[in-house]
Amino acid sequence: MSAQDRAADSTPPGLPPIVAAIRSSRRDLARLLTRIENGQAAAELAALYPYTGKAHIVGVTGAPGTGKSSLVNALARHYRREGQTVGIVAVDPSSPFTGGAILGDRIRMQDLSGDAGVFIRSMATRGSLGGLASTTGDLTRALDAAGYDLVFVETVGAGQSEVDIARTAQTTLVVEAPGLGDDVQAIKAGILEIADILVVNKADRPGIENTVRALRAMLELGHRTERALHHGRLLNVSAAPPDENENAAWQPPIVQTVALDGKGIPELAEKLAAHRAYLRSSGTLAVREQARIEAEIADRLRDALLTRLLSQTDPALLAALVEQVSARTLDPGSAIQQLLKRFGENHTG
Ligand SMILES: Nc1nc2c(ncn2[C@@H]2O[C@H](COP(=O)(O)OP(=O)(O)OP(=O)(O)O)[C@@H](O)[C@H]2O)c(=O)[nH]1
Numbered sequence: 001m002s003a004q005d006r007a008a009d010s011t012p013p014g015l016p017p018i019v020a021a022i023r024s025s026r027r028d029l030a031r032l033l034t035r036i037e038n039g040q041a042a043a044e045l046a047a048l049y050p051y052t053g054k055a056h057i058v059g060v061t062g063a064p065g066t067g068k069s070s071l072v073n074a075l076a077r078h079y080r081r082e083g084q085t086v087g088i089v090a091v092d093p094s095s096p097f098t099g100g101a102i103l104g105d106r107i108r109m110q111d112l113s114g115d116a117g118v119f120i121r122s123m124a125t126r127g128s129l130g131g132l133a134s135t136t137g138d139l140t141r142a143l144d145a146a147g148y149d150l151v152f153v154e155t156v157g158a159g160q161s162e163v164d165i166a167r168t169a170q171t172t173l174v175v176e177a178p179g180l181g182d183d184v185q186a187i188k189a190g191i192l193e194i195a196d197i198l199v200v201n202k203a204d205r206p207g208i209e210n211t212v213r214a215l216r217a218m219l220e221l222g223h224r225t226e227r228a229l230h231h232g233r234l235l236n237v238s239a240a241p242p243d244e245n246e247n248a249a250w251q252p253p254i255v256q257t258v259a260l261d262g263k264g265i266p267e268l269a270e271k272l273a274a275h276r277a278y279l280r281s282s283g284t285l286a287v288r289e290q291a292r293i294e295a296e297i298a299d300r301l302r303d304a305l306l307t308r309l310l311s312q313t314d315p316a317l318l319a320a321l322v323e324q325v326s327a328r329t330l331d332p333g334s335a336i337q338q339l340l341k342r343f344g345e346n347h348t349g
């Protein structure tokens, strides 16, 4: 009997096979993550869903090169010393598997790669099926069900897709660094609003005071207002009215770090724990979770309906409509009405 078989044998009885498998075998976990990325894991995701909700999901975002990967690396080492396990999903917006950033991440995270308590997954966004945010959410769920205590999700940049991904996290770190040329870069992009904790990394570099001062000024201006709670609202969930002052009791702290030598990392870990405790005690965790699920259902419904509609549409009809719209004999709105009408007939007839 192999070590793996023994591990599988020792998992509690009654555990769904997929959960037992990913808890005892890194290879099975890696395979599941690949199937998730390929959109082929609906049954497994359904089976493992009841075993999620235990991990602390932490989003890490910020401009390119601010030190996100280095920071996650340093945090992972910190948590490993404390006996906790760490899953990492690095979302790279552009490069496929040969991309420089992913290669760089691999090298930087190499010192963790031999550790069974750490699982690192790079995800290329190009070619990923389905919505990026929902795929990322499913990857983190798999790592959660696999038993990792913390799951970090690293995304580059400050666009809508980062905001969407951040919403899949419970705690969002926004990483800044001095000397990026524009101290208020992040604020312009609206990313400050999603920060639960602001990290000013590269605190060993000149210009750190300016960056901290600029961020503090922005926070004091009350720039941070309503969170992204209302986006994608589909259903009227009445059970938990969104708290108007959801973050009144949580002022996003600014933590200075040097990811390369670990300075400030214990303080950052403390803030992460404090934020999680706050989320729980204030009830914010449940409110956010509900908003997140609402948005996710809306996204997935949109994808599913579009896929279904297109699969049931005669390509010749679609081509004819495109032809008419380009000949200006039909407007796009009327073309869509025709498509919807056929779709409706298919479902009632
Ligand atoms: N001086 C200094 N350099 C750092 C620090 N943290 C990271 N770096 C360096 O900054 C560069 C970028 O670090 P990464 O961790 O790759 O940054 P990133 O934000 O993950 O980069 P992308 O994923 O490409 O956006 C690397 O050369 C790191 O060695 C730090 O605290 N101080």
Ligand SMILES: [Mg+2]
Binding pocket: 068, 069, 070, 101, 105, 154
């Ligand atoms: Mg990185």
